[in-house]
Amino acid sequence: MSSKKRVPIISIVGRQNVGKSTLFNALLKKKLAITEDYPGVTRDVLRARVLNPERGLDFILADTPGLDIERPESLEEAVLENAFRQVAESDLVVFLLDLHEVTSYDSRLIDKFRKDPELNQIPVLYCVNKVDHPEDEEDLDSFYKMGLSEILPISAIGRRNLPLLLEKIAFLLPTAKRKNQTTEEGETPSTSTEDFSLAIVGKPNAGKSSLLNALCGYDRAVVSEVAGTTRDSVDTTVTFDGKKIRITDTAGIRRKSDKAEALEFYSYQRTKRTIENSDVVIHLLDALKGFGEFDKKIVGMLQEEGKPFLLAVNKWDAIEDKDNDSFKNYQERLYSRFPLLREIQIITLSAKEKQRIHKMMEMTIDLAARSKKKISTSELNQSLRAWMAEAGRSFSANKPPKMLYCTQVSVSPFHLILFVNHIDYFKSNLLAFIKKKLTEKYNLKGIPIRLELRSDRK
Template sequence: MSKPIVAVVGRPNVGKSTLFNMLAGQQISIVKDTPGVTRDRIYAEVTWLDKTFTLIDTGGIEPDSNDIILTQMREQAEIAMETADVIIFMVDVRQGLVDSDGKVADMLRRSKKPVILAVNKVDNFDLMMSDVFEFYNLGIGEPIPISSTAKLGLGELLDEVTKHFYDLPVDDEEDERPRVAIVGKPNVGKSSIVNKLLGENRVIVSDIAGTTRDAIDTTITHDGKEYVFIDTAGIRRKSKVKEDLERYSIIRTVAAVERADVVIVVIDAIDGITEQDAKIAGIAHECGKGVIIAINKWDAIEKTDKTIYEYTRLIRETLAYMAYAELIFVSAVTGQRLPKLFEIIDTIIENRTLRIATGVLNEIMIDATAMQQPPSDKGRRLKLYYITQVAVKPPTFVIFVNSKDLMHFSYTRYIENKIREAFGFRGTSVKMLIRERKEKEQ
């Protein structure tokens, strides 16, 4: 089941990023051990009560005239309407109702997506409510007063946002078909790969618009089994600014990745692996999906007997945090190795739903701690009490310890690697959650 996507839209300086950072909280720090993932985070996973969703900051407007502001706000609204399930439209109580707010509100109203109107910078609810009520004139429902900086009204806002999750079309639970997103920079050959796979399989394609988003899903049959390919090519945006374009393509990538079981990250063999490739791969990693790195245009490379090893080494080094990802060298032009993709997808899907008995996990953990002592700090040593698997897709494990602070990232990874040595989990990320238990709870 993919997580709902919530996008924040609004004029410059209304406080979108402050709200984003406040809601994303500690989440922003996950980036430190994943090199190449965007420094200016534009998406994050947020949990409110029992609901988890992906929050997207459409942001990025720094214009110098009202015309540009309106044009870029319209673009923001378009991208939000295209990818989000719920939209937070943010306005500023101090600036009051502005002409461009009205024009964007008209667009959002026509989108038929749920829109929550957040009136920011309301530092005193008693004194400022009459100014808040002015925003009823936008005609998109009840304005919710908040203050991002003072953390006021955020609970009410999140209640309102998550209320709409119940109304979302549920991905057809009966639909067991593997969902595969093909992502990558522009012009790496994503569409060519899909077209080649289609051609080889002589399938009549019915392009049904994705039920929950506007991406086009393509069904491909291989050996009698159906796979759904999620297209991220989408609309080519006319934007003068490279950052904007990159931001939009990343938002679209996040939306596609969220809906997939397995993500194929396509890299251009001629360009080699770039920072943008690493960012895109990082999205699949953080969303906990199965990952295949497909190096396309392999037919166009002059090769010696060492070329493939050199390439593999470079990619593994750049994406060191996702050593589990499967690598395959393909050509959309000649069709080289493309059929093998289906075999890898099947294996990854099997690994994503693998469950391991608690007894076996604890044996692995006991052996691992015997081989490499847990770290200690100022005379306190980390104790690992118990490990159990709590979920699949991706496989998720909880380790109970005496102190979360002592459980360094590197030791968590060490335990993860021991589990992978025993069970493989090739192609899929796994999640390791650390829970603290005081000594006396034992």
């Protein structure tokens, strides 16, 4: 019998009177902690369970006393000891700072979290409280100069950016639950013993089952020249270069139609769910048939789900009269059909002849590793501001676009939230420029990038 899974703990810490209890109550949406405008009101550690199904969150939130009691009398020393014991048990720390006042104790406490062996392994999200207005978000430079990597401007009393705080918690919490983890009967969710899950998708008869069999070394799936032989998702686990990978060969994706057979429609839905539950996807293409409308729909589905994927062109051995320029010319034809493919890695192979299968798996493992990339808020803001300055007015509307603050909230897709002066000022060509820069600097080829703009003005 397996033991019950431990609920992660998030502790709110900081010196006295920065608004910890106000934030605690705001996140719980009820008043449990005492909040008054004088230091030292919270003497004990308060804990409460937070359930947020929308973001897949289930954690215990702890409100700690102010950690700056300078003269430790007997009671105060016990309070501090209890608070630091609570912090040491945390899975994530929300470190609260005051926009209008940074004290020497703030710096000393930050230094303690960096150097204390009991604390320096715990992820820390630094929240600058009392950022009550959008223009206040431009006053964060002093906090970046303190070397803080994750900074989030909030207003606990005004509930400003609290939904974003929950998004960041879901992003940073190592044991955060993710959506799409509940599966229907017959589906196999990825387990902690696997490094990642891989789905093989494509049109019927593109060679998906042949590829799965080549990877397994035996006939795991039925192979036939009849399109649609695989009616269901077939999965197996393989070990490659020390990585344990669950691989699923999905039913061939066809055009969804009200007149489609019930079995085909069921297979289509199972394929969609397999994509949703996978970490990485190989989109298999028949080299002889090329990239068609159905393939565009598959790419659209992968983009919508935010799944990292690469394009594997199967049956390359069947292409006649190949020369040194054949692959380059084939790529250019793909790009002309669908320009988005320029942002995707492409490899040719032959599943039947087991050619370049090893190289494809090396690329897949690399893609899985790159898809977990987390960039600190301070680095993102530095990069984005530099790129905005580089773009100048060339990509802008009549009025210059201005980014106030940005932060990452998911890895797959690589999702950034940008707080800006006006959404309408950020034209599509500027957003494409930013995506291109992100892809180049952070090696995100094959990983969907989402830029979400937020502003008090639409």
